[in-house]
Amino acid sequence: MACLALTGLLRAATPGAGEEARSYAVTGDTIMEPLAGGKGDPARGAALISDRQRSLCTLCHSGPFPDAHLHGTLAPDLTGVGARLSEGQIRLRVVDMKRLAPNTIMPAYYRIADEEGRRVATVWRGKPILTGADIEDIVAYLTTLKG
Structure with missing residues (x-):
């Protein structure tokens, strides 16, 4: 049920500002290099x-985060994630958590929505959910959460 609700919400969101996803290298459980050429803004x-x-x-x-009463309980609490995971580990988890946990309900934010032959709306074809810069901003913020 949660997966269906998440899928519906993803369809309502806007794709990554028309950006095509660039290639990236996965090393172990990390993506070491930034997706947008530099550090993001926390x-x-x-x-x-x-x-x-x-x-x-x-x-x-x-x-x-603000509005604690609206936070979900389906996934891990992100408090202290910057102390538990490296920048590269966080980046891979945001880019495509399915590489680490294939059955996760977390969407792959920087994978092409239709690359696996799934039918997607025209606005989503060939585009990631978030831009590389968006992901770098999220990574920059999450790495600050040390405790």
Whole structure:
């Protein structure tokens, strides 16, 4: 049921501003290199995580974010994630958690929506959910969550 609700919400969100997903290298459980050519902005990442219409993070995750009464309980609490995981580990989890846990309900935010032959709306074809810059902003913010 949660997966169906998440799928519906993803369809309502806007794809990654028309950006085509660039290739990236996975090493173990990390993506070491930034997707957008540099470090993200933690303030923009914090705002994006709290945006339930765009990133959807707080639908499933809780953490040190505004509106705690709206946080989800389907996924791990993100408090202290920056102390538990490296920047590269966080990046891979946001880009495509399915590489690590194939049955996760977490969407792959930087994978092409229709690359696996799934039927998707025209607006989503060939586009990721979030841009590389969006992901770098989220990574920059999550790495600050040390405790």
